[in-house]
Amino acid sequence: xxxxxxxxxxxxxxxxxxxxxxxxxxxxxxxxxxxxxxxxxxxxxxxxxxxxxxxxxxxxxxxxxxxxxxxxxxxxxxxxxxxxxxxxxxxxxxxxxxxxxxxxxxxxxxxxxxxxxxxxxxxxxxxxxxxxxxxxxxxxxxxxxxxxxxxxxxxxxxxxxxxxxxxxxxxxxxxxxxxxxxxxxxxxxxxxxxxxxxxxxxxxxxxxxxxxxxxxxxxxxxxxxxxxxxxxxxxxxxxxxxxxxxxxxxxxxxxxxxxxxxxxxxxxxxxxxxxxxxxxxxxxxxxxxxxxxxxxxxxxxxxxxxxxxxxxxxxxxxxxxxxxxxxxxxxxxxxxxxxxxxxxxxxxxxxxxxxxxxxxxxxxxxxxxxxxxxxxxxxxxxxxxxxxxxxxxxxxxxxxxxxxxxxxxxxxxxxxxxxxxxxxxxxxxxxxxxxxxx
Amino acid sequence: xxxxxxxxxxxxxxxxxxxxxxxxxxxxxxxxxxxxxxxxxxxxxxxxxxxxxxxxxxxxxxxxxxxxxxxxxxxxxxxxxxxxxxxxxxxxxxxxxxxxxxxxxxxxxxxxxxxxxxxxxxxxxxxxxxxxxxxxxxxxxxxxxxxxxxxxxxxxxxxxxxxxxxxxxxxxxxxxxxxxxxxxxxxxxxxxxxxxxxxxxxxxxxxxxxxxxxxxxxxxxxxxxxxxxxxxxxxxxxxxxxxxxxxxxxxxxxxxxxxxxxxxxxxxxxxxxxxxxxxxxxxxxxxxxxxxxxxxxxxxxxxxxxxxxxxxxxxxxxxxxxxxxxxxxxxxxxxxxxxxxxxxxxxxxxxxxxxxxxxxxxxxxxxxxxxxxxxxxxxxxxxxxxxxxxxxxxxxxxxxxxxxxxxxxxxxxxxxxxxxxxxxxxxxxxxxxxxxxx
Numbered sequence: 031x032x033x034x035x036x037x038x039x040x041x042x043x044x045x046x047x048x049x050x051x052x053x054x055x056x057x058x059x060x061x062x063x064x065x066x067x068x069x070x071x072x073x074x075x076x077x078x079x080x081x082x083x084x085x086x087x088x089x090x091x092x093x094x095x096x097x098x099x100x101x102x103x104x105x106x107x108x109x110x111x112x113x114x115x116x117x118x119x120x121x122x123x124x125x126x127x128x129x130x131x132x133x134x135x136x137x138x139x140x141x142x143x144x145x146x147x148x149x150x151x152x153x154x155x156x157x158x159x160x161x162x163x164x165x166x167x168x169x170x171x172x173x174x175x176x177x178x179x180x181x182x183x184x185x186x187x188x189x190x191x192x193x194x195x196x197x198x199x200x201x202x203x204x205x206x207x208x209x210x211x212x213x214x215x216x217x218x219x220x221x222x223x224x225x226x227x228x229x230x231x232x233x234x235x236x237x238x239x240x241x242x243x244x245x246x247x248x249x250x251x252x253x254x255x256x257x258x259x260x261x262x263x264x265x266x267x268x269x270x271x272x273x274x275x276x277x278x279x280x281x282x283x284x285x286x287x288x289x290x291x292x293x294x295x296x297x298x299x300x301x302x303x304x305x306x307x308x309x310x311x312x313x314x315x316x317x318x319x320x321x322x323x324x325x326x327x328x329x330x331x332x333x334x335x336x337x338x339x340x341x342x343x344x345x346x347x348x349x350x351x352x353x354x355x356x357x358x359x360x361x362x363x364x365x366x367x368x369x370x371x372x373x374x375x376x377x378x379x380x381x382x383x384x385x386x387x388x389x390x391x392x393x394x395x396x397x398x399x400x401x402x403x404x405x406x407x408x409x410x411x412x413x414x415x416x417x418x419x420x421x422x423x424x425x426x427x428x429x430x431x432x433x434x435x436x437x438x439x440x441x442x443x444x445x446x447x448x449x450x451x452x453x454x455x456x457x458x459x460x461x462x463x464x465x466x467x468x
Numbered sequence: 469x470x471x472x473x474x475x476x477x478x479x480x481x482x483x484x485x486x487x488x489x490x491x492x493x494x495x496x497x498x499x500x501x502x503x504x505x506x507x508x509x510x511x512x513x514x515x516x517x518x519x520x521x522x523x524x525x526x527x528x529x530x531x532x533x534x535x536x537x538x539x540x541x542x543x544x545x546x547x548x549x550x551x552x553x554x555x556x557x558x559x560x561x562x563x564x565x566x567x568x569x570x571x572x573x574x575x576x577x578x579x580x581x582x583x584x585x586x587x588x589x590x591x592x593x594x595x596x597x598x599x600x601x602x603x604x605x606x607x608x609x610x611x612x613x614x615x616x617x618x619x620x621x622x623x624x625x626x627x628x629x630x631x632x633x634x635x636x637x638x639x640x641x642x643x644x645x646x647x648x649x650x651x652x653x654x655x656x657x658x659x660x661x662x663x664x665x666x667x668x669x670x671x672x673x674x675x676x677x678x679x680x681x682x683x684x685x686x687x688x689x690x691x692x693x694x695x696x697x698x699x700x701x702x703x704x705x706x707x708x709x710x711x712x713x714x715x716x717x718x719x720x721x722x723x724x725x726x727x728x729x730x731x732x733x734x735x736x737x738x739x740x741x742x743x744x745x746x747x748x749x750x751x752x753x754x755x756x757x758x759x760x761x762x763x764x765x766x767x768x769x770x771x772x773x774x775x776x777x778x779x780x781x782x783x784x785x786x787x788x789x790x791x792x793x794x795x796x797x798x799x800x801x802x803x804x805x806x807x808x809x810x811x812x813x814x815x816x817x818x819x820x821x822x823x824x825x826x827x828x829x830x831x832x833x834x835x836x837x838x839x840x841x842x843x844x845x846x847x848x849x850x851x852x853x854x855x856x857x858x859x860x861x862x863x864x865x866x867x868x869x870x871x872x873x874x875x876x877x878x879x880x881x882x883x884x885x886x887x888x889x890x891x892x893x894x895x896x897x898x899x900x901x902x903x904x905x906x
Contacts, residue, residue, distance in 0.1 A: 049647075051642065051644070051649065052644045052647060053644075054644070058642035058644065058649075059640065059642060062584045062673075062674060064553075064554060064584070064585045068554070087672065088573060088574070088577070088672070089672060090634070090669075090670050090671065090672035091672075092652070092655060092657070092670060096652075097648060097649055097650050097651070097652045098647050098648060098649055099649060100642070100649050102640075102649070102650055102672060103635070103640055103650075103672065103673055103674040104672060104673065105581040105584060105585065105673065106577045106578050106581040106673070108546070108547065108578070109546065109547075109550050109577075109578050109581035109582055109585065110550065110581065110585070111550075112547050112548065112549075112550040112551040113550040113551060113553060113554045113585050115502075115551060116502060116506070116551045116554055116555055117554055131571070132574070133569070133605075133606055133607075135526060135605040135606060136526070136570075136574075139526070139544050139547075140544050140546070140547050143543040143544040143547035143548065144547055146500045146502070146543060147502045147543065147547065147548070147551050163668075166666075166667070166668035167571075167573040167667055167668055167669065168571055168573060168667075169571075169665060169666040169667065196528070197541075202497065202540075202541055204489065204496035204497060204538070206489070206490045206491075206492070206496065209487075209490060209536050209761070209763040209766065210535060210536060211489065211496075211535055211536055211537060211538050211540070212535045212540055212541075213535070214530070214534075214535045217530060219530070227607060228604075228607040229604075229605055229606075229607065230601075230604035230605055231528075231605065232528050232530060233528065234525065234526070234527060234528035234529075234540060234541065234542060235500075235541055235542065235543065235544070236500060236541040323647070325647040328647065
C-alpha cells in the first residue's frame with residue numbers, strides 16, 4: 031500500500047496568527063462558541079483529516095500585553111471534545127492534558143469515556159506543563175523542575191495505561207440469564223505504588239474501542255524525545271526548516287527502534303503554519319494584512335511567553351533581543367529555537383515577534399497550492415515528516431482555503447486519502463490496537 | 469404566577485432498579501452507548517423536565533457481588549454531559565463531581581466550559597465522597613473523615629465561585645479597532661490562601677451565561693444541611709415517607725432563612741422511585757418481575773454499599789440485619805434511614821435488600837398515573853417538596869411511561885409546565901443569576 035500523509039487540524043480559537051481575531055471576517059468570540067467549533071470540526075472531517083487537535087493550558091495568561099491577545103478565555107479540551115464527538119463521525123479528537131497538574135485516575139477515565147463516546151476516536155496529547163503560572167492554581171509555590179516533570183510524566187503514563195487495561199475487551203459479559211454482569215476473573219487491579227503516584231484502580235470504565243486512546247506527545251528536549259521514543263504514538267513538533275526537521279525525524283525514529291519498537295509505530299507530524307491563496311500575491315497580501323494588525327504589546331507578550339516568561343517590559347523594539355539566561359520552563363526547546371533564529375538572521379525584537387506571530391516558530395509557508403504541496407511532499411518523501419499538523423492563520427477561513435486549495439492538490443499527487451477507510455483514529459493513523467497481556 | 473413543580477430526570481445507565489439490566493427489553497450496555505444517552509436526554513427534554521441528572525463515583529465497585537451489578541462501567545459525567553449538551557436545546561444538565569478528590573481549578577473550569585457549551589444549562593452536584601474506595605485511587609491510604617470532608621467541601625465551593633467570578637460579564641470587549649481583547653481593570657484574581665487549597669487564578673474561561681452554573685447538593689446530615697443552607701440552590705434528598713420529607717423540608721428552609729437567604733432560593737427535590745402503568749395490576753406485575761430478577765449476591769452487595777461498605781458475607785438472608793456500628797462514610801444518613809426502616813418493619817435481610825433494590829431508600833411509588841400524581845401533588849402542596857428527581861426503574865421504558873402517563877396528568881392539574889419559558893437552567897428553576905460584586 032502506498033504511504034499516505036497524515037494530517038491534523040490544529041484548531042485554536044480564532045486561528046494561529048496572533049492578530050487573526052482582529053480581521054473583519056473572523057468571529058472574535060469563536061473560542062467560546064460551540065457552533066463555531068462544530069463547523070471547524072465538520073470542515074476538517076469533510077476533508078478527511080486524521081484528527082483535529084486542541085492545545086491547553088490550566089492558567090490564564092494575564093501578564094503584560096495579554097489583554098491584547100485572544101487567549102485568556104478558552105474552553106477546556108476535555109469538555110469541548112465530547113461535544114465535537116457527537117457532531118462528527120470519523121475524525122480523530124486529540125486533546126492536550128498535562129501530567130504535571132492532574133491525577134492519573136481522572137485523566138484515564140476522561141479519555142476512556144471520550145473513546146467510548148466517539149466510537150474510538152480519542153487521542154491524548156500527553157504534556158508536561160510549560161507554563162510556571164499553572165503551579166499557583168494547584169497549591170504549589172513553585173513549578174516542578176524539568177527533570178521532575180518528565181519523571182512524573184513517565185510514571186503518569188504507566189499508571190494511565192495500566193488503568194486502561196484494568197478490564198479485558200470481553201470482561202463485561204452482561205449475561206441476562208445468569209445475572210453475571212462482568213467476569214471477575216478477567217479483572218486486573220493496578221495497585222500502583224510509585225515515586226509520584228499511588229493508585230489502586232481498577233478503572234470504572236470498560237476497555238475502550240481503541241484499547242488505549244492514541245498517545246500523542248510534543249516534547250522536543252532530550253528527555254522529551256526519550257519519553258516519546260518509549261511511549262508516544264504520534265509526535266507533534268515545531269521545526270523551523272527542512273534540515274532540522276529531517277535531523278529530528280532521523281533521531282527520534284532511531285530512538286524508537288532502540289527502544290525495541292517498530293519505527294512506524296510512532297508518527298512524526300511537524301506543525302505547519304500556512305497561508306495559502308490561488309496566487310502568491312494574494313497569499314503575501316493576506317500575510318501583510320495580518321502582520322499589520324499585530325499590536326506591539328501583543329507581540330512582546332507572545333515573545334516573552336515563547337522564550338520562557340521573561341519580562342520584556344521596556345525592551346527596545348528595533349534592536350536585537352538582549353541576552354537571556356536559559357529557562358527551566360517547558361519552553362526551553364522553543365527558547366533555543368527562537369534565539370538561534372534571531373541570532374542567525376540578525377533580527378530585531380520587532381522582526382522576531384513578527385516572525386513568530388503566525389506560527390510561533392513552526393515551519394511557515396505562504397504561497398500557492400502548488401508551492402505548499404511541493405514543500406509538504408518534499409518533507410514527506412525525504413524523511414522529515416509522516417504528516418503535518420496544519421495551523422491555519424485565521425479560522426475558519428484559513429482552514430477552508432487549505433481544504434479547498436491544498437487538499438485536492440495533495441490528492442492529485444496521491445499523497446492524501448480521498449475517503450476514510452477505517453473508523454477509529456488508530457485506523458486513520460495506521461497504528462496497532464494495544465494488546466492487553468493476560 | 470402559579471407555583472409549578474420542578475422535575476429532574478435522574479438517569480442511571482440501565483435504570484435505577486438493581487435488576488433492570490436483566491429485562492429483555494433493556495439494552496444491557498446502554499451506559500456506554502452515547503446514542504442511548506442521547507435518546508434519554510431528548511425524551512426528558514420533550515417532556516420539559518427542568519434537568520437531567522447523573523450521579524458519579526471515582527472508583528469501581530468490585531467487591532463481593534459487584535460482578536452481578538451493572539455499575540462497574542460508566543462514563544465520566546463531565547465527559548458525558550457536553551455530548552448531551554449539543555444533542556439538546558433546553559434541558560438542564562446536572563453532573564456530580566466530588567470535592568474530596570478533585571482540584572477546584574479543574575472543576576471550576578469544566579463546569580464553566582459546560583455552561584458555555586450548553587448556553588447556560590450546567591449544574592454541579594457538589595458532593596463529598598461517600599465511597600472510601602475512592603481514596604485509594606488518589607494516593608491516600610485513608611479516606612477523609614466526615615468533618616474534614618465538609619470543611620474541604622465548603623472551602624472548595626468558595627474557591628470555585630471566586631474563580632467563576634474572575635471575570636466580569638463585560639470583561640471581554642474584543643475591540644478589533646484598538647486591539648484590546650479584554651479589559652484588565654475588570655479582572656479579579658482570587659489569590660485564595662486557605663486551609664485546604666491555595667489557588668491563584670484567575671480562571672481561563674470567561675464568566676458564563678448563568679454567571680455561575682447552578683449549585684446542587686445532596687447531603688442530609690447535620691453538616692450537609694448546614695452547607696446546603698449556605699451554598700446550595702437545589703437539594704436532592706432521599707426521603708422514605710411524606711412525614712420525614714416534610715420535616716426535612718421545613719428544617720432546611722428554616723436554615724436557608726437563618727443563613728440570610730430567601731427560602732425560595734433553594735429548591736428541594738426528593739428522589740422519587742417510580743413504576744407506573746395504566747392499571748395498578750400492571751404496575752405491580754412489573755415490579756414483581758424486576759424483584760424476581762434480583763440475584764441474592766447483587767442484593768447483598770447493594771445493601772452492604774448503602775449502609776457503609778460493611779462486609780455482609782455469610783449473613784443469614786431470612787433473618788433480621790445484625791447490629792452494625794455507625795459508619796463514618798458519606799452513607800451515614802442512608803445507614804440510619806435503612807436500619808430504622810428494617811427495625812420498624814421487622815424486615816429480614818432479603819426483604820430489606822428487595823425494599824431498596826428499586827429506589828435505594830428513596831420514596832417509592834408503584835401505581836397508576838392518578839395515584840402517582842396524587843402523591844406528588846400532596847407532597848408538593850403540603851410543604852414536602854418543590855419538585856422531584858424522577859428515578860425510573862428501567863430505562864428508557866420507565867421514563868417513557870412516566871412521560872406518557874404521569875406528565876400529562878400533572879399538566880391537567882396545572883402542576884407542571886407544558887413548554888419551556890426560559891433558556892437556562894436558572895430560568896427553569898426560577899433561580900436568580902448571581903451578581904458579581906465589583
